[in-house]
Amino acid sequence: MVLKIHNTLSGTKETFEPVDNNHVRIYACGPTVYNFAHIGNARMAVVNDLLVNVLRTQFEKVTYVSNITDIDDKIIDAAHELNEPIKNLTTKYTKIYNDDMGYLNVKLPDIQPHATDHISEMIDLIKKLIENNYAYEKDGHVLFHVPSFSKYGVLSKRNRDEQIAGSRVEVAPFKKDPADFILWKPSPDPLPGWGSPWGFGRPGWHLECSAMSEKTLGLPFDIHSGGMDLVFPHHENEIAQTCSLDDNHEPASFAKFWFHNGFVNVEGEKMSKSIGNIKLVHDLKNQYKGEVLRLTLLSAHYRQPLNWTKEIIDQNSKMLDRFYRSLKELQDVEISSDLVSEDIMESLLDDLNTPKVLAKLNTLSNTLSSADTDEKRNIKNNLIAAGKILGVMQEDPNVWLGYNQTSNPEKEEIEGLINQRNEARRNKDFKLADQIRDKLKSKGIEIEDTKNGTIWRKDS
RNA sequence: GGCUCGGUGGCAGAGUGGUGAUGUAGGGGCCUGCAAAGCCUUGCACAGCGGUUCGAUUCCGCUCCGAGCCUCCA
Structure with missing residues (x-):
């Protein structure tokens, strides 16, 4: 190639x-x-x-x-x-x-x-x-x-x-x-x-x-x-x-x-001191994770103008979360290669066509739900290897998504509330259960009832 | 005024001479006590006008619109 x-x-x-x-x-x-x-x-x-x-x-x-x-x-x-x-x-x-x-x-x-x-x-x-x-x-x-x-x-x-x-x-x-x-x-x-x-x-x-x-x-x-x-x-x-x-x-x-x-515009306008719309990385650091900012910068082809808006940051943040969810789903799968597929490499080598690479990664991870072991391995290989080249997906999926917060100071309180909610659910007191869930949500805690019990994550 | 580059679905954004981009938002459904997450499904976009072609969003021309640069600038 x-x-x-x-x-x-x-x-x-x-x-x-x-x-x-x-x-x-x-x-x-x-x-x-x-x-x-x-x-x-x-x-x-x-x-x-x-x-x-x-x-x-x-x-x-x-x-x-x-x-x-x-x-x-x-x-x-x-x-x-x-x-x-x-x-x-x-x-x-x-x-x-x-x-x-x-x-x-x-x-x-x-x-x-x-x-x-x-x-x-x-x-x-x-x-x-x-x-x-x-x-x-x-x-x-x-x-x-x-x-x-x-x-x-x-x-x-x-x-x-x-x-x-x-x-x-x-x-x-x-x-x-x-x-x-x-x-x-x-x-x-x-x-x-x-x-x-x-x-x-x-x-x-x-x-x-x-x-x-x-x-x-x-x-x-x-x-x-x-x-x-x-x-x-x-x-x-x-x-x-x-x-x-x-x-x-x-x-x-x-x-x-x-x-x-190409240039980055902000809300459709050129960044300039007189408009006062200069977006400093130093400030964005307080609002967004580095990988979200990086993926957003790579979401358009490098020679195209990039219009920096909250919407595209959110969009790329969601995309990244989805990739991390796939990786979480694949956490027990062993990778078998640290190379991306030829198909994805081809897009990278074609003048760094990152939007196309992301599209291919999405298409690939969409096959996850019906994938057999070999296919799962292939998906993980590509997500990890492409992530390495793109400079994203470098974190542990559980950490990224906010699961397993063993050192969260509110851990005991959160788990206490979850136990109370599950007790209420057992008693079919769904009104109380929903109140508890809302309370957790107001603390930024998202809960998921899975067949293996209730898990929670800190939503960032 | 000159030069350069663009105009793709609600939004973001690739690509291609004839089939599906992809994401996000929206609709419908499955799952769930309800959620969350996930899954299934749906949407008939290529600025306009001509030309080339069996066929053009894709090639050519013109028009309209937009952006950048013309000695500060990533």
């Missing part, structure tokens, strides 16, 4: 073939750490985590790099506002980011480089670009001269001439061309910076990813990913920088596949 992924560079789904079959290398543009991560940041992290999981089913060695941007004007502004040292702020939010993503079962990348640890690499890169006449210095700024790069716009499929007509952005006076972008800019006191041949200053945003991806993975590597909005200008500029270093203007000489995930 082959992995096919959509390549933004070609605009089509392509068969994935690594540069080096023995070592797949992937770089994802990570967060700027000046605030809590929102659900859009999380989608990028979850989708890339999934991609890496899928790659690992096909290739022996995969190295996943995702950076932390810890120097940026937004960070400087936030630190200034909070009157806090930059380093404190970035350390704090880096930790929060990793914790929040961990809550969503996102594994840490193999390498998580920080921009501020790579300033000298960036300076070297700039020197080389100036040497090769792709960049120039003006008033303490160093700029990349976009017209010098013949392939500018191939990724975003933009023609510069068409864009400029509609552009209303005022052009900085030190730019030779309106499209030229900053590689280095001066940091007048008290702004943070580093010494450089062009004076005390700091790097432009696009530069760090060129420096860190080359250093950690080598060129060319296999997949460069990020949110859809990074296509232009961030990735376009990265391509210009990196591909100018050796005068090879082909974007594929940097990364062969360009992988971008």
Whole structure:
């Protein structure tokens, strides 16, 4: 079976073939750490985590790099506002980011480089670009001269001439061309910076990813990913920088596949500060389990927009409960394989078609009620194995569903009430029995009368 | 204005040149004292108009509508 992924560079789904079959290398543009991560940041992290999981089913060695941007004007502004040292702020939010993503079962990348640890690499890169006449210095700024790069716009499929007509952005006076972008800019006191041949200053945003991806993975590597909005200008500029270093203007000489995930909207609107509808993972953690959030993020194809609403979260929460109920039903069945069926793998390998995978898992678990032992084993194999790749169904079903709460402080009271109810039922005092059940329900306790007696679960 | 991507059943969301997506909500039923959970069953969706075709939701064109990007942005 082959992995096919959509390549933004070609605009089509392509068969994935690594540069080096023995070592797949992937770089994802990570967060700027000046605030809590929102659900859009999380989608990028979850989708890339999934991609890496899928790659690992096909290739022996995969190295996943995702950076932390810890120097940026937004960070400087936030630190200034909070009157806090930059380093404190970035350390704090880096930790929060990793914790929040961990809550969503996102594994840490193999390498998580920080921009501020790579300033000298960036300076070297700039020197080389100036040497090769792709960049120039003006008033303490160093700029990349976009017209010098013949392939500018191939990724975003933009023609510069068409864009400029509609552009209303005022052009900085030190730019030779309106499209030229900053590689280095001066940091007048008290702004943070580093010494450089062009004076005390700091790097432009696009530069760090060129420096860190080359250093950690080598060129060319296999997949460069990020949110859809990074296509232009961030990735376009990265391509210009990196591909100018050796005068090879082909974007594929940097990364062969360009992988971008779609946006998350909230109640049909784009998340924005002015609307005040930014959904932070930090807050969602208080309301929902990580797997519910993760499954919701995977419920639409990664390139489609995802409309974040209470309804879809509830819907996916129910789906996950159902999967866990199937697993509970299958708890005495031994799995016989830790691989998913070819059918399900095929959908995963088809550009990470998670909605189709979920549909197939549903169809499969719907056969449970009439399944024989072999079929049951097959269902469990697939739920467990697919869950591992998707990053869900990692918990004990009884724990997930709230059964067997042996350490619940109200355990004795709950079981006392259940005994009273069963006594009332034996006496055919159904009015009292129902009152007791309502009382339990108000405590969040759901009871189920089974042929083996009454069981209860804490409804979360 | 330019570029890109979309419009599928109440909602969410895949997919396909001719049969069932799937989930959720709703209807009917089984089970249950009643519930819960589960099971069975039901629903005839592919924006509009043309074209290609024996046949189009699927391909092509146009129209309408929506989203994103056009140097802050996951």
